Amino acid sequence: MYAVIKTGGKQYRVREGDVIRVESLNAEAGDAIEFDQVLMAGEGADVKVGAPLLEGAKVAATVEANGRGQKVTIIKFRRRKNRSKTKQGHRQNFTEVKIGKITA
Helix, strand or coil: EEEEEECCCCCEEECCEEEEECCCCCCCCEEEEEEECEEEEEEEEEEEEEECCCCCCCEEEEEEEEEEEEEEEEEEECCCCEEEEEEEEEEEEEEEEEEEEECC
């Protein structure tokens, strides 16, 4: 069984046992969390689609780790404008979660 969940402004297709990186959550490693914004759940011909969310559907997960991703570099360059160039960068925070039970 798989589910499509929404967290951090993004949507993720998850199965039981998957380890995914989501936007940073306020939880420590080892904490149990629950995603209640489930858009779709099921397997094969037995798929339930919400409008927009499924009522009573939840995905349980545990936090594996918190961290920061690879550095992302942003360059803005305007040609023939007296060498106008701006370079910025940042490292995005993430939370790594392991998907547990999916209830739909």
